Amino acid sequence: MIGLAAPMPAADSGAPPLPTATKGRPIVTLRGVEKQFSNGTLAVEDFNAVVGAHEFVSLLGPSGCGKSTVLRMIAGLGAPTSGEIDWPSADHDVAGEPRRDLSFVFQEPTLMPWATAIRNVMLPLRLARTARSEMQDRAAEALALVGLGGFENAYPRELSGGMKMRVSIARAIVTRPRILLMDEPFAALDEITRFKLNNDLLELWGAQSWTVIFVTHSVFESVYLSQRIVVMAARPGRVISEIAITAPYPRDESFRTSPIYNDHCRAVSAELHRAMAA
Amino acid sequence: MNDAAIAVAGPVVKPARAAARRDAAIAQALPRILAPVAIGVITLLLWEITVHVRGIEPYILPSPLLIAQTLIANWGSLQVSLWVTLQTTALALIVAVVLGVSLAILFTQSKWVELSFFPYAVILQVTPIVAIAPLIIIWVNDTRIALLICAWIVAFFPILSNTTLGLNSADHNLLNLFQLYGASRFQMLRFLRLPAAMPYFLGGLRISGGLALIGAVVAEFVAGTGGQASGLAYRILESGYQLQIPKMFAALFLISLSGVCIFLVLTLVSHLVLRRWHESAIRREN
């Protein structure tokens, strides 16, 4: 508890720990994005956001507010019905499609049940026709990074829910992407595992030069992880507000119990309630 | 026990426990074999006794022992027929697998191909083989090929429809994932659709194995004595004409035995392919 006093003044002194979206080089820009499904559901309307390089942004909102839809559109899975998603700093291929260089972690582990953990992790490299030996090394390295060294040859059904999720994360990071999109990756896990994976994720994010867009419906998780939280409201899905979480990194367990964390949670909670009432 | 250490070190198999587990597996498997064998032996005994006690004539119902003796006595000719029928069956099954899987792959590549051809596959399936076998035998000069076509028609559909279903039932999120990583159509097929279709295909294969045998035998019956190729059905017809009922039973026994063997072999193949990952093949431990 004594240690808690230390990070607080640092946060209050206003020294910016890491560049935020407005300051960092924008990596993806969403302007007036709208998505209407063929059955008439208006899932997302007039969605505006900028995500900067190396930023950690969370999308927070009630169930069904269009978080997954936005994330999938960013990934290029289903085009917006109107508005545009720009990749200012990305190369474009001959068809004019941006080379997004991103990885996606789905809400479910989404592993191939017929392949061992390492073969699942190797998949993106195999699709990119990487040499076999390099594939092996990098996949093993990624598995070790998520704490699954020794489970290379286990099949998904032989792994626990949290371990499967970690394989899925290893598969996402094995390509060393610029952007990591995560759709409620830890929602189905118990609290202890979730906290552990939260910490692992932050550590990896600190060490690599990633940009992370993280979807969650947990206020606590979003405050713990992100530099900025985009709060969404439902029907139609839209941005209600953006909240910066100024607390410095590295954040650890002591941050979870600190008053500043509490304050942020309270503020974000209020926003979320406003979103749900809107 | 230090469970944490084991978890970190990865899967640990202790030799003594592995041996114990193997013994347990055998102890579990034994009743599954012994029970049906016991039923079989009892039935045969009752059959044998009934025939003798009632004094039933061999041309009405031969006793099992007599059938066995006839089988051994006529092994020379029966064995040739068995071989002929098995050849037709196996060839028909192989052609059904090759064409069924190829067509299923074609179907998943183009919706239009599927829409155009699938109805005809259904027509082929629902038309009784006995009804079209005479036509095929008339049209095709070589009887062996005619028989092969009949057996193939029957065996083809389960493989086609099951494989098509399997290729289309790949997990939606996994399809998205492949799309995200820019997988080519071939990669999508090779690494996702084909493995996902495997359990469905193997299920179809098990059905088709038995159907290929039935198709072969039915076609042989229709071809009748006209066919110079003499399969087991021909032996049954022949014995019928000559009132050699024990020989008829012997041929019948060989057909059933072949069917059971085909089923067992295909079940084993299916188990070996799926045992590491598919729900149908893994032994649940909780």
Ligand SMILES: Nc1ncnc2c1ncn2[C@@H]1O[C@H](COP(=O)(O)OP(=O)(O)OP(=O)(O)O)[C@@H](O)[C@H]1O
């Ligand atoms: N393929 C689809 N066809 C039609 N409507 C859809 C489709 N996918 C999503 N929707 C609708 O769009 C809205 C937003 O869905 P989305 O999955 O983005 O919500 P979400 O914020 O991710 O919710 P959750 O937190 O429960 O995952 C919902 O009202 C949903 O019914």
Ligand SMILES: [Mg+2]
């Ligand atoms: Mg969602």
